Amino acid sequence: MGSTTAEAALGARLYEAADWYDAESLLTPEERQVLARLRSFLDTEAKPLLAEYWERGEFPEQLARPLIDLDLMEPAELAGAPGAGHGPARGIYQGFRIFELARTDASLATWYTAQAGLFRTAIRVGASAEQQAEWMPKVIDFSLKGVFSLTEPEHGSDIAGGLSTTAGRQPDGSWILDGTKRWIGGASTADVLAVFARDAADGQVKAFLVDRTADGVTLDKIHGKTALRMMQNAHITLECVRVPEAMRLQNVNSFKDVAAMLRAMRSDVAWIATGIAAGAFQAALGYVNQRQQFGRTLGSFQLVQEKLARMLGNVTASLSLVVRLTEQQARGIYRDQDSALAKMQTSLFMRDTVALAREVVGGNGITLAADVARFHADAEAVYSYEGTHDINALIIGRALTGESAFTR
Structure with missing residues (x-):
């Protein structure tokens, strides 16, 4: 009993140290209660x-249902809270939910955010009002599980102009999709794949919810990864996959909609x-x-303490960045350069911090x-996905100078 109490006390001190300026105090008591759960x-x-x-290299599937049952996406305790936006949960709560998951494990955070972030955003931004009314409740309770399928084997950073998966409209109004997607996390357990494809008729990007088990859909697990090993990433092949018009996200009609x-x-x-x-x-x-x-x-030892101080500075600066960004977005301010700056700089701080952490732990690191x-x-993996350092830097540079340095 004493050992358990001591471990709990140590854990509490470590949590407090990581949030040095108590950014969590910005949360309501109800939000903190959900996060404590x-x-x-x-x-x-x-x-x-x-x-x-x-x-x-496997995901602990026994954690999936209990995580879903924690009711984290739109917790009942937060219903009707002020500033809720598209649901009862405020953006600052959603950020700290991600933070809690990620400081436990990056794959857990990526798995949950694939549904609560990527797929939900695809529906929230891309679906019509009627589609949202039908699908969003199912997204929130995970009865409709989906993944965001944008990246392709030959197109990542240049996906805006290079996206090669095609969608062809058929005489009966349905669509035929052909192409490949890669690095799609959680695809093997999803119900639908939110696939982005270029309309063969007008060259514009469209989006479709594709049944994972549809004829012509093949999923292959990507092996040999040295990062995010628990996250199951898939290489997806689409060969003459028929999708009804009703499963097209009606508000995605160009890459500008994807950029949003x-x-x-x-x-x-x-x-x-x-x-x-x-x-x-x-x-x-703790070590x-x-x-x-x-x-x-x-x-x-002095040298160890200096490295601890640098790590804490990185974490504290990162929390300050993401909290302020989230506050801006809660006021409706969404700018490419703002999210790019946060992604770029927190990734740099993260990379420095994990290297210092491994160093002070020595061989056991x-x-x-x-x-x-x-x-x-x-x-x-996180350093590269959702925009590499260089791409995010160029987005920021374009905003600063008014000149685009992207290759043409």
């Missing part, structure tokens, strides 16, 4: 499984990067305060037992 589940049910499943989705989703990824940095910092701090060398704890190895490896 999530935190308890992650600490007791999820953490004991992470090292094993990361090494196996990306503005919102980059902020989600910035929260993930911030959470990963916090998780690595917490793991390192150096217990590990003995030369008759003293590692945490008592490359083992899964010390936790930092997971964060260190997974950070590399």
